[in-house]
Amino acid sequence: MIRAYAAHQAKGQLTPFEFEPGELKPDQVEIDVVACGICHSDLSMLNDEWQISTYPFVPGHEVVGTIAQVGGNVKHLQVGDTVGLGWFSGSCMTCDQCMSGNHNLCASNEQTMVGRYGGFADKVRCNAEWAAPLPPGLDVKKTGPLFCGGITVFNPLVQFDVKPTDRVGVIGIGGLGHLAVQFLNKWGCEVTAFTSSDAKRDEALAMGAHRVVNSRDAAQLEKIAGSLHFILSTVNVDLNWSAFLNALAPKGRFHTVGVIPSPIPAVAFSLIGSQKSLSGSPLGSPATIRKMLEFCARHRIAPITEHYPMSRVNEAMAHLESGKARYRVVLENDFT
Numbered sequence: 235m236i237r238a239y240a241a242h243q244a245k246g247q248l249t250p251f252e253f254e255p256g257e258l259k260p261d262q263v264e265i266d267v268v269a270c271g272i273c274h275s276d277l278s279m280l281n282d283e284w285q286i287s288t289y290p291f292v293p294g295h296e297v298v299g300t301i302a303q304v305g306g307n308v309k310h311l312q313v314g315d316t317v318g319l320g321w322f323s324g325s326c327m328t329c330d331q332c333m334s335g336n337h338n339l340c341a342s343n344e345q346t347m348v349g350r351y352g353g354f355a356d357k358v359r360c361n362a363e364w365a366a367p368l369p370p371g372l373d374v375k376k377t378g379p380l381f382c383g384g385i386t387v388f389n390p391l392v393q394f395d396v397k398p399t400d401r402v403g404v405i406g407i408g409g410l411g412h413l414a415v416q417f418l419n420k421w422g423c424e425v426t427a428f429t430s431s432d433a434k435r436d437e438a439l440a441m442g443a444h445r446v447v448n449s450r451d452a453a454q455l456e457k458i459a460g461s462l463h464f465i466l467s468t469v470n471v472d473l474n475w476s477a478f479l480n481a482l483a484p485k486g487r488f489h490t491v492g493v494i495p496s497p498i499p500a501v502a503f504s505l506i507g508s509q510k511s512l513s514g515s516p517l518g519s520p521a522t523i524r525k526m527l528e529f530c531a532r533h534r535i536a537p538i539t540e541h542y543p544m545s546r547v548n549e550a551m552a553h554l555e556s557g558k559a560r561y562r563v564v565l566e567n568d569f570t
Contacts, residue, residue, distance in 0.1 A: 237569050238355035239547050240290035244282040248547045251290055253351060255359060263311055263362050264303040265319060270353040270544070271296030271378035271537075272554050272563040274409065274470075275321075279347060280551070286348055294353025294565075295321045295346040296378035298368065308362040316368045318527075319353065320381030321345055321517050323360035337363065338389075338519045354547060356569040366523045371531040379409070379537040379562035380530060382517065386491045387414035387466060388526040389518035391421060394487060396464055398422025403462045403481065405449060406469035407434045407441075410491065412538060412561040414466055415441045420533040426462065449473070455481060462486055472496050476504070484508040491515060537561065543568040 240251035258264055276293035278284055297319040301311055311317065324344030325337040332340050346352050346360065368377060387410050396402060396418075403426040404414045411427070418425045419442025427443035429435070435446045447454045455477040462481050467473070470492040479488060479500060490498075491514065500512060518526070530536065542550040544565040554563050 236355055236357045238292045238351060239544065240292045241280055242290050244287065245280065248354065251292065258303050258305050258359065260305040260307040261361050262305045262359050263301050263308055263365050264357055264359050265297060265299040265317060265365065266302045267297055267299040267353055267356055267358055267567045269298050269375045269378050269564050269566050270294045271382065272550055272565060273382045274554065277551060277555055288349060292351035292354055293347055294355065296382045297353035297358055298374050298378045302357065311362055311365060316374060317365040318368060318377060318381045319346060319358065319360050319365055320385060322364050324364065335521055336519055338517055354544065354565065356567055363520050366520060366527060369527055369531040372527065373536060375541065375564065375566060376536050376539050378564055379539065380526065383410045383562060384413050385518045385523050385526055386410055387468060388417055389522055390466060390489050390515050391417065392522055392525065393515055394489065396421065396423065400463040401461055403428055403465040405465065405467040407438045408468065409562050410468035412441055414468060415443050416535045420535060426458065452477060464489065468492050470494060475499055479504055479510060482510050487511040487513060489513045539564045541566055
């Protein structure tokens with residue numbers, strides 16, 4: 235029996251819930267949950283904002299824990315191993331994307347809390363390829379947010395060959411952006427943090443930004459015109475698109491990982507003339523997740539977190555929804 239917290243309707247309270255998971259499949263592992271981060275996607279799914287939620291709904295896709303069971307086909311993991319699990323929990327392992335190492339682009343991949351029960355629980359299951367072993371040196375109770383927020387902003391650095399000599403901007407110093415700034419600083423880049431909150435200026439500089447620009451100040455944006463090789467947007471709001479595209483250097487790229495509500499308007503000549511690009515990406519593959527974890531262990535990168543016992547899950551979700559979280563919220567398993 236697995237114990238969890240579930241909502242029985244959109245925007246409902248999360249209450250104790252138990253379910254029988256059935257027999258462990260040969261390619262699966264079962265994880266004893268130590269901690270699970272809370273992401274804004276948990277809130278979106280709880281509220282059925284994307285129209286894909288099913289109820290009872292158990293959120294949670296930033297899990298860290300220890301292997302409790304392994305299926306008969308699993309050879310690379312053992313009971314007792316410490317692992318993490320993010321948004322994806324399964325992939326077909328036969329399509330061109332999987333066979334080329336791009337499991338995150340598998341058309342039939344399985345998501346940890348979509349159509350199944352997620353990690354706000356004492357146990358969770360996944361296909362073994364998505365259970366990533368933690369290298370030594372990472373704090374188990376703080377690492378969960380790396381498996382969604384972290385890999386979401388790390389993946390573009392790998393996919394688009396961001397170089398240590400590049401000047402890179404990060405829009406939004408929140409749950410994702412605060413990790414992006416840390417990654418890019420250790421990557422060797424010159425980092426510009428864009429924030430609409432002057433209150434975050436000192437914090438962004440402490441995280442590794444070399445300068446901070448107010449994203450709502452047209453004069454400040456104009457001063458950096460043509461200077462950035464890569465801009466990573468982590469926000470889910472519409473922006474001053476012309477100003478940000480103008481901030482790109484020739485061959486520069488504007489890349490979004492935030493779910494922007496409206497289409498991005500871009501004048502073709504503004505892209506063609508300086509060979510600029512617009513792009514987006516999902517979370518990373520298992521191999522990229524492992525690279526990220528090793529990078530974090532080597533450079534002592536960690537999310538800035540606030541912690542709640544899992545029994546106070548509704549309070550934690552409300553704190554996230556209020557916009558006051560600094561910068562990721564983590565639930566610690568206190569089932570007895």
